[in-house]
Amino acid sequence: DAGVIQSPRHEVTEMGQEVTLRCKPISGHNSLFWYRQTMMRGLELLIYFNNNVPIDDSGMPEDRFSAKMPNASFSTLKIQPSEPRDSAVYFCASSRGQEPSPLHFGNGTRLTVT
Amino acid sequence: EDKVVQSPLSLVVHEGDTVTLNCSYEVTNFRSLLWYKQEKKAPTFLFMLTSSGIEKKSGRLSSILDKKELFSILNITATQTGDSAVYLCAGGSGGSNYKLTFGKGTLLTVNP
Numbered sequence: 001d002a003g004v005i006q007s008p009r010h011e012v013t014e015m016g017q018e019v020t021l022r023c024k025p026i027s028g029h030n031s032l033f034w035y036r037q038t039m040m041r042g043l044e045l046l047i048y049f050n051n052n053v054p055i056d057d058s059g060m061p062e063d064r065f066s067a068k069m070p071n072a073s074f075s076t077l078k079i080q081p082s083e084p085r086d087s088a089v090y091f092c093a094s095s096r097g098q099e100p101s102p103l104h105f106g107n108g109t110r111l112t113v114t
Numbered sequence: 115e116d117k118v119v120q121s122p123l124s125l126v127v128h129e130g131d132t133v134t135l136n137c138s139y140e141v142t143n144f145r146s147l148l149w150y151k152q153e154k155k156a157p158t159f160l161f162m163l164t165s166s167g168i169e170k171k172s173g174r175l176s177s178i179l180d181k182k183e184l185f186s187i188l189n190i191t192a193t194q195t196g197d198s199a200v201y202l203c204a205g206g207s208g209g210s211n212y213k214l215t216f217g218k219g220t221l222l223t224v225n226p
Contacts (some may be wrong), residue, residue, distance in 0.1 A: 033214075042219060102148055
């Protein structure tokens with residue numbers, strides 16, 4: 001199995017620019033999660049989907065953040081406009097969705113906003 | 115709001131030592147407790163516990179859950195330098211919509 005695939009691995013952008021992070025979950029997994037990791041706050045859940053439907057986006061910091069899952073094999077997390085405080089590692093994870101089950105993480109996207 | 119607290123935040127030991135990492139949780143509609151190991155990149159899954167008092171074991175690592183005290187521990191015996199990592203604990207919650215809430219992790223450093 002290819003595992004969860006995220007792109008890009010690194011992203012450096014200037015404040016005010018739009019950033020799009022991409023994720024391909026493991027085939028057959030029907031739950032997808034976006035997490036953000038920083039030293040100060042650890043791993044925070046931003047949003048998650050079941051069967052391509054957003055279930056809980058209460059972790060999305062503000063309206064500048066949006067996420068979509070147009071089909072079972074692809075999801076995006078968009079930040080527009082980006083700010084320096086958005087600098088973090090963003091992880092995508094997927095699971096079978098049958099509780100309880102472990103989440104499998106991608107290698108993350110390291111975002112730096114200058 | 116769901117909360118997972120890990121202690122200690124960091125720990126430095128010598129090879130061969132035994133360590134115990136702690137995790138307490140307050141999770142609504144609790145279903146499971148999971149442990150992950152994170153080195154440079156993605157967290158990798160170690161254990162999932164759903165029942166109290168039943169130890170899960172994998173090599174030198176073991177873990178147990180106490181659902182009455184809302185607590186779990188991860189033990190590592192005969193530590194090696196390759197065990198150096200951040201160890202993350204997560205509480206699994208939800209009915210049909212299952213999600214994980216993570217603690218901030220314990221940074222373990224094993225010196226030769």
